[in-house]
Amino acid sequence: MWSNEQIAAMSKPAIVSREEWDKAWLEMLGKEKEHTRARDALAAARRRMPWLAVEKEYVFESGDGKKSLLDLFEGRRQLIVYRAFFDSGVYGFPDHACVGCSLGADQVSHLSHLHERDTTLAYASRGTQEQLANLKNRMGWQHIPWYTIVDDFDKDFGVDEWHGHNVFIRDENDKIFRTYFINVRGDEAMGTVWSYLDATPLGRQEDWEDSPAGYPQTPRYKWWRWHDAYGNEDRKWSKVVDDAATRNLR
Template sequence: MKTPPIVSPQEWDAAREELLVEEKKLTRARDALAARRRRMPWMAVEKKYRFDGPQGPVSLLDLFEGRRQLIVYRAFYAPDVTTYPEGGGAYPERACVGCSFLADQVAHPAHLNARDTTLAFVSRAPQAEIQGLKARMGWELIPWYTITDDFDKDFGVDEWHGTNAFIREGERIYRTYFIDSRGDEAMGSAWSYLDITALGRQEEWEDSPEGYPQTPPYGWWNYHDAYGETTRSASAH
């Protein structure tokens, strides 16, 4: 391994400041891209999708858990899903290694919930297996449902993983964004999830359309076990 040059603290600081200029450009570009997402058109969801949950059959609307926004990740966990690397185990002990990698990164859902947003995973495996996988892998906080119809095919995730974002107006549901492939590798933090939603982080500094819910930054942040109804986004219905 050929290492970079070894320099003095002053030279290191200068090199870091030079790179920081480019990092700031990337941050501003990421914020601008999120602003464009918030101006994406919405697609009406006309079909009535059904899933199996821990307590029985549920609708797509039920997955919102009463909140305004829903993020759905299609994780590959089913009898016909190949798991790897070799020797790591197989179904039902293991899900797809990439989907498992992502599940390990998912932050506490209370922060998303405080912005009126729910995260859910969906797979083709039956609930008994899903609950066993969650317990084995420490993913108890991720709501995880069984696909029972064409939801995966209709939303571009029947052959590959992907993350769909939805919003509701009353009982009307709309698809607002979709990412897959390497777009999914950035997912896991509350910020990365909120940045793909129609309402964004809902903070006053964001470039959002007029009338979108926004509150001061920092003010709504809390410990994950200290959120209450007063911290819910102004967008709540």
């Protein structure tokens, strides 16, 4: 923690009246709205990125045997694979993974919302499944699927020397394509439902988004649920969702 002496030595902003503060905040709000629109435009551009066919077969180890890259989708349409560093060459091993990767894992939100948007998140490292099981229990990461890399997946997808998120989609024939890649400073913003979906080729799949023709879209807010309530479509729930959507769209 910073000491009082360090705080006192800071070059602090001006102290202003409430009216002046409100004016300054409104100016910043305009800049934030520009930032939001730019972020939406970036996500729209990501949805128009060309696709790269994945031609090689990759194998991962899991808690219940070997898995292919297709298996990692868990039957969903989209897959995000984060390459975390957890092996003998990483400081803190075997009790801890890379500090930065660990901070990222701590940010991962409840995955049911991604699953509702047909998207799976997985972590992959060089640690064994036994080591990963101990790590997940120690760090509280049981909700994140962790796989062991045993071939050239990390090298082939640019994450053999540094962390990163690779994004994939499977088509109607289960052909897999690489659609996007986020690494370095881009990784620090990942962890929320929206940061993950904005990186995918289908996006948030909401009807306000600028997406190519034919992309799946539903009204905003209406697909949201408590994380333990997906699949509950009774009349009472539908009215709750309709009322909430009406309030938020005003």
